[in-house]
Amino acid sequence: MRRGTEFLGSEHAILCGAMSWVSERNLVSAISNAGGFGVIACGAMTPALLDAEITATRALTTRPFGVNLITMHPMLTDLIAVCAAHHVGHVVLAGGIPPKGSIEALKAAGAKVICIPPTLALAKKYLRSGADALVIEGMEAGGHIGPVSTAVLAQEILPVLGADHLVFVAGGIGRGEAIAAFLEMGAAGVQLGTRFACATESIAHPAFKKAFFRANARDAVASVQVDPRLPVIPVRALKNKGTEEFTAKQIEVAALLDAGSLDMGEAQLAIEHFWAGALRRAVIDGDVEAGSVMAGQSVGMVTAEEPAAAIIGTLMSECEAALRGRLVAA
Numbered sequence: 001m002r003r004g005t006e007f008l009g010s011e012h013a014i015l016c017g018a019m020s021w022v023s024e025r026n027l028v029s030a031i032s033n034a035g036g037f038g039v040i041a042c043g044a045m046t047p048a049l050l051d052a053e054i055t056a057t058r059a060l061t062t063r064p065f066g067v068n069l070i071t072m073h074p075m076l077t078d079l080i081a082v083c084a085a086h087h088v089g090h091v092v093l094a095g096g097i098p099p100k101g102s103i104e105a106l107k108a109a110g111a112k113v114i115c116i117p118p119t120l121a122l123a124k125k126y127l128r129s130g131a132d133a134l135v136i137e138g139m140e141a142g143g144h145i146g147p148v149s150t151a152v153l154a155q156e157i158l159p160v161l162g163a164d165h166l167v168f169v170a171g172g173i174g175r176g177e178a179i180a181a182f183l184e185m186g187a188a189g190v191q192l193g194t195r196f197a198c199a200t201e202s203i204a205h206p207a208f209k210k211a212f213f214r215a216n217a218r219d220a221v222a223s224v225q226v227d228p229r230l231p232v233i234p235v236r237a238l239k240n241k242g243t244e245e246f247t248a249k250q251i252e253v254a255a256l257l258d259a260g261s262l263d264m265g266e267a268q269l270a271i272e273h274f275w276a277g278a279l280r281r282a283v284i285d286g287d288v289e290a291g292s293v294m295a296g297q298s299v300g301m302v303t304a305e306e307p308a309a310a311i312i313g314t315l316m317s318e319c320e321a322a323l324r325g326r327l328v329a330a
């Protein structure tokens, strides 16, 4: 983990992946204060809101933390300027290929840039473009996901890039034994989201947390695309009325498309609008029936509310015990 901790400036190379609405000042500072690396989820925030969130987080921790920016945010350039003004040390660019100039602008401001490549080819491309580190995230993860599992991505990318580059592994990690395994394969560290979402310091609604504690791995399902004409980026979330209604909505929109009542642009917008605000409804308002309770498959390993420091402590001792066991065996 040393390469990872030197890069992040934290005690442990464990990032708490940005989770929209969840990863705000309280959870981010708690993770960093506990020796992990917190990341603010900018999500759809305006530059002014991000500015306030960074200031508020700095008031709660003197330790390093990062900011996650979504590349398709219409005000990405302004958000980068906010990070630069605050001298944010690490910026994660998520949600697609970083637009031209974005990596350069962040690096010119002195930030280290972390990208999330979905394939080995894109991983190489991001490194050539100046990314300082990568997070590879498998489809076991909560939130928006790609099609490939963590185990396969790790096997494709770590043996090729792990020795000479900083690669953090994410998706489906719930225990320290898994962290040990990815470190052995060449990872510099790991990123977890689901395991931290219900930490004591997380502002997620009690109903959201309760849904996590009750859920098993098989309850965290990926949304399904119904019609090939209407692309849907899969989202992994707990099965509920909202997930069923989303399928029904797609069928309804496809029928309107067939009837000529909607054009393709309007149809896609109708699909996207369905989920707009759905995560907020679940996290903040506690509507776990109609809202989007985004969660990864590791949700079954989340059984009680614990302080961030206790979660990190457990992960690290499980990881150390696993590695020590291998040394003794050898």
Ligand SMILES: Cc1cc2nc3c(=O)[nH]c(=O)nc-3n(C[C@H](O)[C@H](O)[C@H](O)COP(=O)(O)O)c2cc1C
Pocket: 016, 017, 018, 019, 020, 022, 041, 043, 068, 094, 095, 137, 140, 141, 142, 143, 144, 170, 171, 172, 173, 191, 192, 193, 194, 195, 197, 293, 294, 295, 296, 297, 298
């Ligand atoms: C509720 C929730 C919201 C998330 N929101 C974001 C986000 O806004 N940006 C992002 O890059 N990743 C987001 N993620 C993914 C996490 O940053 C992280 O990579 C993922 O949770 C790791 O996999 P795990 O859930 O299996 O631990 C989200 C995940 C969850 C569970």
